[in-house]
Amino acid sequence: MNNLGVSQIIIEELVRLGCSQFVISPGSRSTPLTVAAARNRATTTHVHFDERGSGFFALGHARATGKPAVLICTSGTAVANYFPAIIEASMDNVPLIVLSADRPPELIGVGANQAIFQGNIYGVYPRLSLNLSPPAAQTTPNGILSTIDNIYNAATGTRPGPAHLNCQFREPLLSDLETAMEYSEAMENWKSADHNIYHSGTDPSIISGVDSVCSQLEAGLSGIIIVGRGVQSQYAESILKLAESLDWPVFPDVQSSLRFREHPNIINHFDLDLLQGEMDKHVPEVVIQFGGAFTSKRLLNHLNIAEIFYVSVKQTPERIDPNHQVDIFIQCDPNKFCALVKVPTSSTSSDWLSKWQQAEAKTLRYLKVKFNSDTQISEPTISNILSTSIPADHSLMLANSMAIREVEMFGATGFIKRQVFANRGSSGIDGLLATAAGYQSGSKSPLTVLIGDLAFLHDLNSLQLVKQSAYPMIIVLINNDGGGIFNFLPVRTETDVFEEYFGTAHGLTMEKAAGLFGLPYAQPDNLQAFSQTYERAALDGHSIIIELITNRYENHKTHQNIFKNIRDL
Numbered sequence: 001m002n003n004l005g006v007s008q009i010i011i012e013e014l015v016r017l018g019c020s021q022f023v024i025s026p027g028s029r030s031t032p033l034t035v036a037a038a039r040n041r042a043t044t045t046h047v048h049f050d051e052r053g054s055g056f057f058a059l060g061h062a063r064a065t066g067k068p069a070v071l072i073c074t075s076g077t078a079v080a081n082y083f084p085a086i087i088e089a090s091m092d093n094v095p096l097i098v099l100s101a102d103r104p105p106e107l108i109g110v111g112a113n114q115a116i117f118q119g120n121i122y123g124v125y126p127r128l129s130l131n132l133s134p135p136a137a138q139t140t141p142n143g144i145l146s147t148i149d150n151i152y153n154a155a156t157g158t159r160p161g162p163a164h165l166n167c168q169f170r171e172p173l174l175s176d177l178e179t180a181m182e183y184s185e186a187m188e189n190w191k192s193a194d195h196n197i198y199h200s201g202t203d204p205s206i207i208s209g210v211d212s213v214c215s216q217l218e219a220g221l222s223g224i225i226i227v228g229r230g231v232q233s234q235y236a237e238s239i240l241k242l243a244e245s246l247d248w249p250v251f252p253d254v255q256s257s258l259r260f261r262e263h264p265n266i267i268n269h270f271d272l273d274l275l276q277g278e279m280d281k282h283v284p285e286v287v288i289q290f291g292g293a294f295t296s297k298r299l300l301n302h303l304n305i306a307e308i309f310y311v312s313v314k315q316t317p318e319r320i321d322p323n324h325q326v327d328i329f330i331q332c333d334p335n336k337f338c339a340l341v342k343v344p345t346s347s348t349s350s351d352w353l354s355k356w357q358q359a360e361a362k363t364l365r366y367l368k369v370k371f372n373s374d375t376q377i378s379e380p381t382i383s384n385i386l387s388t389s390i391p392a393d394h395s396l397m398l399a400n401s402m403a404i405r406e407v408e409m410f411g412a413t414g415f416i417k418r419q420v421f422a423n424r425g426s427s428g429i430d431g432l433l434a435t436a437a438g439y440q441s442g443s444k445s446p447l448t449v450l451i452g453d454l455a456f457l458h459d460l461n462s463l464q465l466v467k468q469s470a471y472p473m474i475i476v477l478i479n480n481d482g483g484g485i486f487n488f489l490p491v492r493t494e495t496d497v498f499e500e501y502f503g504t505a506h507g508l509t510m511e512k513a514a515g516l517f518g519l520p521y522a523q524p525d526n527l528q529a530f531s532q533t534y535e536r537a538a539l540d541g542h543s544i545i546i547e548l549i550t551n552r553y554e555n556h557k558t559h560q561n562i563f564k565n566i567r568d569l
Contacts, residue, residue, distance in 0.1 A: 001139040007036035013148040023058040027074020030101035031173040053462040055085030056431030060438025068095035076114040090125040092425025096162040128154035129164040209330040223286035229255035231291035238338035245343040249356040253294040254408035260416040271296040273359040387411035395419040399451040401485040429455040437465035453479040463517040487556040520544040
């Protein structure tokens with residue numbers, strides 16, 4: 001069996017299992033894989049010159065579809081450039097498959113060109129890493145099928161994530177095509193067969209864990225429900241019904257499906273509410289957290305006491321417990337958990353929920369007055385306007401550092417209808433534009449991105465992916481000339497080193513970057529102009545970069561003033 005024949009089987013089996021998106025980084029050693037993917041009529045291929053961008057594009061596509069996108073690259077540092085996306089996919093349970101081409105064993109460790117040690121290159125992050133030896137006479141289709149099925153099962157199992165198959169090829173990389181076609185014809189027997197597919201087992205019993213939770217509820221303790229990232233809309237009603245039965249508030253993370261809903265139990269601005277003087281003593285006795293981690297550090301600190309009985313309910317097995325205080329981990333479907341919980345007849349004091357509702361009402365009144373009177377561009381007002389102006393068919397991607405925090409604190413309720421997402425598995429600033437483009441490829445819908453200047457510069461090459469997108473992307477770029485989040489950290493007082501080593505001012509605007517990639521550009525200088533520019537772009541249905549210039553030091557003062565006013569409510 002030759003290189004192309006093996007590659008055809010690999011690609012065909014991945015297609016048969018449900019993979020359709022193949023993201024290709026051009027290279028020589030990967031020629032058999034690339035040709036096989038390009039000639040398979042069931043694949044959708046996307047070619048990008050930057051491997052790091054390709055990795056995040058595949059991540060975004062998989063995040064949107066829930067199905068693994070497949071990355072194909074040549075040997076050498078090309079493989080290493082996928083690593084940041086691999087880490088993010090691993091940390092946030094996004095299915096991804098990497099097919100890396102490699103030199104044969106006799107060329108490893110002997111100084112051969114573009115030959116590095118690629119086996120297990122991603123360390124602990126893939127769910128599975130396997131090495132596929134160079135094709136030989138004894139190579140059989142069934143052996144390859146078993147390997148591919150194993151890789152796919154690892155990427156899509158109970159804890160989805162990246163899987164890596166390192167494919168070694170000897171030269172000539174492409175031999176006689178007629179021989180390859182013989183293998184293609186031989187594949188007809190297994191194309192429609194149902195062999196080698198793995199089936200996951202049933203969920204383990206969770207009755208004992210739920211019983212322990214119910215015994216705590218019987219005591220009529222005060223509690224909160226936290227809805228972390230990744231909790232989708234199909235679980236919203238069950239969670240809200242549980243909250244209503246318990247008379248508990250719901251704290252929704254900005255990436256959950258509940259953050260922008262209006263409901264009496266939902267406390268959307270809990271992060272700001274916690275600033276109010278009386279609320280720092282309003283600590284729950286029980287916490288039930290659904291889904292992944294939450295963004296708010298203020299809430300994390302508020303809950304960091306030993307007396308809380310803490311329950312974590314997740315569909316995947318990884319531990320989410322930064323305060324080291326979770327008493328019970330339950331791995332199951334949230335709807336199943338909510339159905340099993342027996343709510344006691346004696347519920348929490350009505351005072352408990354009403355105090356959170358009163359705090360929320362105070363915060364909302366203050367924010368409404370503030371945002372109605374503001375005319376100048378600031379990062380809080382940008383986030384508020386964006387949350388009220390976004391079209392119903394737009395998803396919203398939030399960059400890390402300040403962008404996600406701004407929308408969590410200042411985003412208005414009731415306007416955002418589609419998915420709000422971010423790369424919060426490892427919370428890096430790399431590959432965000434590529435992730436956005438990949439998400440569009442998977443969701444087949446318009447997208448708005450809120451991003452800072454350093455993250456934008458970090459992924460400049462991926463503007464090519466934005467340019468190529470079949471769907472409009474509105475990039476709202478906040479340029480505060482450096483790393484704005486550092487102005488909120490204690491290091492800001494170290495004035496002799498702060499600006500050079502942390503603030504990292506660059507003095508750039510992005511108009512020429514937009515021009516380089518042929519993207520429309522605007523730089524409104526006040527809130528009304530921003531609102532009009534954004535709404536016009538949404539109506540026109542084209543991609544655009546809207547750059548908003550802010551000042552890091554003024555932004556810090558604005559936030560401190562808001563925080564002080566809320567403390568005084």
